[in-house]
Amino acid sequence: MSLVAEQLGFHSENEFRLQNICCEIRPGELSIIIGPNGSGKTSLIKLLAGELAPTQGRVTLDNVDLHDWHSGKLAQRRAVMPQHATLDFPFRVRDVVALGRSPYPRDVQKDTTLVEQAMRHFDVEVLGDRMYTTLSGGERQRVHLARVWVQLSDPEGIFPRYLLLDEPTSALDMRHQREFLSLLKQSVSGGQMGVVAVLHDLSSAVRYADRLILLNEGELVAAGTCKQVMTPENIQNIYQIPVEFLPYTRGENHVIAVPDD
Amino acid sequence: MIITRIHEIFGLDKIGQALFSGLAFFISATCFAQVSVIDDLGREIRLEKPAQRIVCLAPHNTENLFTAGAGGQIVGTVDHSDYPEQALDIPRVGNYKQVNIEAVLGLKPDLIIAWSSGNTNESVERLIDLGIPVFYSEPHTFEEIINNIERLALLSGRLEDATPRLEGMRRTFRDLKTEYSGKKLLKIFYQVWDQPLITLNGEHSVSHAFKLCSGINIFADEPTIAPRINIEGVIAKNPQLILLAGHSVTQAASWIDTWSEWSSIDAVSSGQIKNIDADVMNRPTLRFLEGTRQLCEIIQSARLGTER
Amino acid sequence: MNALITHRVLFTGLSLALIFAIAISILSGSVDIGLQEALNILAHSWASDDALMLSDDMQIKQAVLVQIRLPRIALAMITGLTLAVSGTVMQGLFRNPLADPGLMGISAGCAFGAALFAVLGANWLATMGGISSVWALPMAAFLGGLVSTWLVFFLGRSGQRTDVATMLLAGIAINVIATAGTSALKFVADDQALRGVVFWLMGNLGSTPWDRLLWVAPVQLASVVAMLFYAPTLNAFLLGEAEAQHLGYNVERSKRILILLVALSVGLSVSLAGVIGFVGLVVPHLLRRVVGADHRVLLPASAILGAVLVLLADWLSRTLLAPTEIPVGILMALTGGPFFIWLLLTTRYRFTR
Structure with a gap:
């Protein structure tokens, strides 16, 4: 019972963007994809989401190829937040968040409760009646986070759900980043949700991830626990910049880049 | 033009010139057959001799020229000129909205009969600029129609033949008027x-x-x-x-x-x-x-x- | 709840506007019919078809009201609501505020179909003698619209997917080609053959009898109602096609169904009433400023406002120079165009990225 990539490859116009990727997103785990620009992180998310069709291998959810899933049923099982969510029409924030309820039969009372709850989680309740188009970048990102959150928060669902996030914190300030990642961590701990997120901030990745997936030039370099993946060699080889690992007070490591003298 | 040339040849003084002008006008109206009419836009059209190669830019012009007796002098006309039957044999230069100027020029016309409310004014003005006499025809009432045919007869040198027909038309018109008024x-x-x-x-x-x-x-x-x-x-x-x-x-x-x-x-x-x-x-x-x-x-x- | 109040005010206002527009349309015309008389006639016509009860004068008025004004009002309303809803759907589907049945080449395709029929088909039909020409021109128009929509759709496809941006561009190209084709036909054909087409292209609500309306309008209404059911899908579409897919919508199927519904309803509308532009463009723009882009509100509101707008335009077209009528398409473009520019200049939200 998990979201699995088997020998996954994708190429467009004779150019390989990803090849030979094997990984598994399990319920109860927060997996974080890291890697330099152009390493194929977004392509991997899109493949896992079924937005791109793999040219090699396949992606399965509960051992069923994503291609064979009914789109409505699939939407109750996994939600996706793209890197750039666009919405250029005036839409009330509350209604944008409520779009997350699309896969479920309509139930006004339940929908309202879940939407309000998600808006509280992501600190956007005060924006409820504002038009989306008037929001700042960070506010918009939080609205979309609330939307995908709502999509997976039906209390009656029994199956494990999966949340796929492409750079979900890119526009968030420090407080909101931390609150959000803690919320993710907390919700996977119930064992009913698996999350995979692309992050650029290695320190956050180390701090919150249960598993890390390190990509470089379209290939999987390493996958596993932080200790296995986040080695100074790996990071220096791939990012081509000297790094230092400073210990946290709580025993975890903190990564900082050191200027090349 | 002709008059001036005659002056030069005879080298007349001022008084004689005045006298001779009257004579010259008489000559031009008969022997030289110079004609001058006012068209329906109020412009004066002056021809040194009656037109022999006429191009019509509207079906009614063609029909009226035939009535005037000058059907044989039409060298070009536009689409839909279907009456009388002989009109169908005349070469076409486009339709009344889209006149082919080159085709008109190729026919070497010495008179063009235009239709101000139907033709594209730019094309007709080009023809005027090129020095071809253009008569604008725009008849609405019976008097105007008869008048139009009369002036067309004059321009084409057919006035004499046309006079009895014109008289007949005027009579019909008068009769209708007395009968129904x-x-x-x-x-x-x-x-x-x-x-x-x-x-x-x-x-x-x-x-x-x-x-x-x-x-x-x-x-x-x-x-x-x-x-x-x-x-x-x-x-x-x-x-x-x-x-x-x-x-x-x-x-x-x-x-x-x-x-x-x-x-x-x-x-x-x-x-x-x-x-x-x-x-x-x-x-x-x-x-x-x-x-x-x-x-x-x-x-x-x-x-x-x-x-x- | 702020939004709820806005919606109530909006729909109350729109309904009142619709009632007002219907009322002035019923009461305006060359034959003098007062409000009391109109109500009497309507009550009488409703109660029985026993015309003997009415005086001669009232019989004339009844005929004028029931046979001339009412079908005209019904046609104006159905045309307005079809065009406005189709415009809203197109804009939502293409996530582009330029999308409009007119700009997408559907109307131009209809016009070309009709012109082609008038020039080439009329003689052929005369020899066949089967269908009456009253039906043939609208049919030709509808087929023209369907062919142009299919072309736009076909050109917009890449592999398994339909690319909306390409489709929009293809629509503009088809629009240009069909318009040029119609002009070419106007150029080669003689005036008489195309006269009907030219008049009909300017929009004409005045000459559709009940029987034709009763055949076509239900199909139009049904496809509009079907479009209303797609409001949540269209909302999801605003986030992008991939997002709509992630939210569980069958994006490809929805796109195809919606485009077919638009082609069907607009084709039928053009076939009955001729080309009336700007309704599909102006109505959604205006309403989005007031209630936002939520299609669950926007679509029904568009339907009512579209009906009101075409009713008023038709009312103006037949009263301004009465008894001369100004073609309603021309009137709509003349008033809609400047109004649209004003909307553009004062709109707060951005249309595109």
Whole structure:
């Protein structure tokens, strides 16, 4: 019972963007994809989401190829937040968040409760009646986070759900980043949700991830626990910049880049 | 031109010049046959000799030139010049909206008869700029039609032949006038299209024909020449005669059905719905005069029908 | 709840506007019919078809009201609501505020179909003698619209997917080609053959009888109602096609169904009433400023406002120079164009990225 990539490859116009990727997103785990620009992180998310069709291998959810899933049923099982969510029409924030309820039969009372709850989680309740188009970048990102959150928060669902996030914190300030990642961590701990997120901030990745997936030039370099993946060699080889690992007070490591003298 | 040249040759003094001018004019009007007329836009057209190669830019011009007796002098005309039959053999230079200037020039015309409200003004002005005499023809009333034919006869040197015909036309016109003036006025609806309903206003020559026959166009006062109206407008005006001017008998026949359910209109209840040849009524030519005579008869019979 | 109040005010206002527009349309015309008379006639016509009870004068008025004004009002309303809803759907589907049945080449395709029929088909039909020409021109128009929509759709496809941006561009190209084709036909054909087409292209609400309306309008209404059911899908579409897919919508199927529904309803509308532009463009823009882009509100509101707008335009077209009628398409473009520019200049939200 998990979201699995088997020998996954994708190429467009004779150019390989990803090849030979094997990984598994399990319920109860927060997996974080890291890697330099152009390493194929977004392509991997899109493949896992079924937005791109793999040219090699396949992606399965509960051992069923994503291609064979009914789109409505699939939407109750996994939600996706793209890197750039666009919405250029005036839409009330509350209604944008409520779009997350699309896969479920309509139930006004339940929908309202879940939407309000998600808006509280992501600190956007005060924006409820504002038009989306008037929001700042960070506010918009939080609205979309609330939307995908709502999509997976039906209390009656029994199956494990999966949340796929492409750079979900890119526009968030420090407080909101931390609150959000803690919320993710907390919700996977119930064992009913698996999350995979692309992050650029290695320190956050180390701090919150249960598993890390390190990509470089379209290939999987390493996958596993932080200790296995986040080695100074790996990071220096791939990012081509000297790094230092400073210990946290709580025993975890903190990564900082050191200027090349 | 000619006059000046004669002056030079004879080297006359001022008094003699004045005397000679009168003589020269006399000569030019007869021997040299110089002609000068005013066209329907008020421009003067002066020809040194009657035109022998004429190009017509509207069907009614062709027809009127034939009436004037100058049909053989037409070297070019436009599409739809289909009357009289000989007109069909004349080379075409486009249609009245799109005249091919090069084709016109290729025919080396010495006179062009244009139609100011139909032709594209730019093309005609180009021809004027190129030095070709252009006569604008824009007849609406009977007097104007007859007058037009007379001036065309003059420009083409056919005035003598045409005079008896012109007299005949004037007589027909006078006779119609005396016969129908003072008769009881009849309200007429003239239909040129059915979906949407389209009629003609008081500016159109059809309305002049109505006047001659003591009929009234119920939509004479509308602002546009071919106004779009609706059945309700016709019901409100309640015409005593409906004239269907379709371009074919079958078309007009299909229009009659539309009226049958509106028996509150006098023309419908008394069965006064008649066909009329649209081509005849739309072109300001001799046929229009003939058409008017028939129109007056239709109106008269409708008048008798209503009085009964 | 702020939004709820806005919606109530909006729909109350729109309904009142619709009632007002219907009322002035019923009461205006060359034949004088007062409000009391109109109500009497309607009550009488409703109660029985026993016309003998009415005086001669009232019989005329009844005929005018029932046979002329009411079908005209019904046609104006159905045309307005079809065009406005189709415009809203197109804009939502293409996530582009330029999308409009007119700009997408559907109307131009209809016009070309009709012109082609008038020039080439009329003689052929005369020899066949089967269908009456009253039906043939609208049919030709509808087929023209369907062919142009299919072309736009076909050109917009890449592989398994339909690319909306390409489709929009293809629509503009088809629009240009069809318009040029119609002009070419106007150029080669003689005036008489195309006269009907030219009049009909300018928009004409006045000459559709009940029987034709009763055949076509239900199909139009049904496809509009079907479009209303797609409001949540269209909302999801605003986030992008991939997002709509992630939210569980069958994006490809929805796109195809919606485009077909638009082609069907607009094709039928053009076939009955001719080309009336700007309704599909102006109505959604205006309403989005007031209620936002939520299609669950926007679509029904568009339907009502579209009906009101075409009713008023038709009312103006037949009263301004009465009894002369100004073609309603021309009137709509003349008033809609400047109004649209004003909307553009004062709109707060951005249309595109």
